[in-house]
Amino acid sequence: MSEKACKICRRITEEKECEVCKNKELTRNWKGVFIVYDPESVMGIKAECTVPGRYALQIF
Ligand SMILES: [Zn+2]
Incomplete structure (x- = not known):
């Protein structure tokens, strides 16, 4: 998997x-x-996302 998530x-x-x-x-x-x-x-508000798109549910 080449996709990464922003911390x-x-x-x-x-x-x-x-x-x-x-x-x-x-x-x-x-x-x-x-x-x-x-x-x-x-x-969107709950996740504090300001731009539509794909986000990770959990990061470690
Ligand atoms: Zn980011």
């Missing part, structure tokens, strides 16, 4: 840095995926 916002990315918060600390140790379609939704 700050948990965004899943294949890039070398997080495209949301520009953090370079990414981890391969993550599990589960949830998708944010609408950051205004309850789930």
